[in-house]
Amino acid sequence: MKHGAIAILPLAAGAAVYGFAFGLLAAQVGFPWWGVALMSSLVHAGSSQIVAVEQFADSAAVVGAAFAGAALNLRYIGIIASLTEVLSGLSLRAKLLVIHITGDENWALTMSQRAKDPQIGVRFLIGSGLVMITVWTISTTLGAFVGSTLPNLEKFGLGFAFTAAFIAMARGLWRGHANLVPWIASFAVTIGLVTLGIPKAYAIVAGAISGLAVSHILRDRRKRAL
Incomplete structure (x- = not known):
């Protein structure tokens, strides 16, 4: 310890x-x-x-x-x-x-x-x-x-x-360029929703889900390419 x-x-x-x-x-x-x-x-x-x-x-x-x-x-x-x-x-x-x-x-x-x-x-x-x-x-x-x-x-x-x-x-x-697109998607959704007046709590959740969804889609595409 x-x-x-x-x-x-x-x-x-x-x-x-x-x-x-x-x-x-x-x-x-x-x-x-x-x-x-x-x-x-x-x-x-x-x-x-x-x-x-x-x-x-x-x-x-x-x-x-x-x-x-x-x-x-x-x-x-x-x-x-x-x-x-x-x-x-x-x-x-x-x-x-x-x-x-x-x-x-x-x-x-x-x-x-x-x-x-x-x-x-x-x-x-x-x-x-x-x-x-x-x-x-x-x-x-x-x-x-x-x-x-x-x-x-x-x-x-x-x-x-x-x-x-x-x-x-x-x-x-940060783990490299593979994070770039999911992070951009997450930031864009969160900032966009906050700009529209959506409460930050909901914007954070929506941004996180969006980033995860994009990451999942990209991972699937890479697997298929292999």
Whole structure:
């Protein structure tokens, strides 16, 4: 576990920066610091928390905010499926705990390290995950506590921290030119629907489904060509 905890520190430092910014702006739209702390520790999904808070800020609709966050979290189905071998041998309770502390960063780091050394496994995932959930919870809570005492921070452009975080996440998920067309389709559908006034939660889901559909069509064509 120590190996994973140390290896994740550079990524944790980056997460702390936008976690603090998230906490600041969450407080600005009415979330109490303790609410942000609970969300970060119990949900532990940075990108979906950001989308949920932004949705809440736009419409104050709790259902819409939850739906937006859940839609973005659909990617975890694939992430957890990829950990089947890593989690083998654990009890159901242990698996659920490990899954809870698994995020984009420590999952990606674990899988990349495992590709180099097959001995890297669940202990690495747990060590890196514990560091990430601790850093994320502390940084977002601190940001919310500070944000509740300050004036409106949007005018300082801190909202761009969210955009920057998503750009960084997208870069980490890029796997080459094969992703280009599905990503363009997903972005085009999402942006188009938002422009038409469709709630962001529904636009995100529609964009994701469109990207998956295009990816499936292209994969089928490549198989037939072979």
